Amino acid sequence: MGVPIAAWPIRFDQPKNGFLMKEIMKVGLIVREWEKREELVSASSIENVVRKLMASEEGDVNRKRTEELGEAVRRPQRKGELNSPNHELDNLKKQDHEVVIVMVPFPAQGHLNQLLQLACLISSSYDLPVYYVGVNTQK
Numbered sequence: 001m002g003v004p005i006a007a008w009p010i011r012f013d014q015p016k017n018g019f020l021m022k023e024i025m026k027v028g029l030i031v032r033e034w035e036k037r038e039e040l041v042s043a044s045s046i047e048n049v050v051r052k053l054m055a056s057e058e059g060d061v062n063r064k065r066t067e068e069l070g071e072a073v074r075r076p077q078r079k080g081e082l083n084s085p086n087h088e089l090d091n092l093k094k095q096d097h098e099v100v101i102v103m104v105p106f107p108a109q110g111h112l113n114q115l116l117q118l119a120c121l122i123s124s125s126y127d128l129p130v131y132y133v134g135v136n137t138q139k
Contacts, residue, residue, distance in 0.1 A: 002066025
């Protein structure tokens with residue numbers, strides 16, 4: 001079985017990611033709902049979420065779902081396959097016009113390194129120019 005997530009959204013995009021993780025992907029539970037962000041979280045609240053994830057029907061569903069998603073991500077895909085995650089990038093290369101990818105991170109969320117790694121991966125794998133736009137915050 002997979003390992004589900006006990007999410008505790010604090011700021012920025014985390015509440016939306018928590019909703020996506022719990023309600024859409026069904027791979028975990030929320031420790032504290034965003035609407036109650038000003039309230040103190042008790043040890044018993046954390047314990048209840050962990051117990052649900054470890055020993056309940058809902059936890060079983062979450063563990064099974066995380067395992068399914070993990071297998072889907074690790075499953076090798078043939079290049080150009082319709083359900084391949086690379087399908088859209090493969091189609092871009094077939095266009096008659098020049099394709100340029102521009103990545104603009106939102107630095108307050110702390111995704112700079114991951115986005116830079118993705119830019120390098122796309123550039124090296126698909127031989128496409130990737131421009132990474134950053135903002136100098138120092139004066």
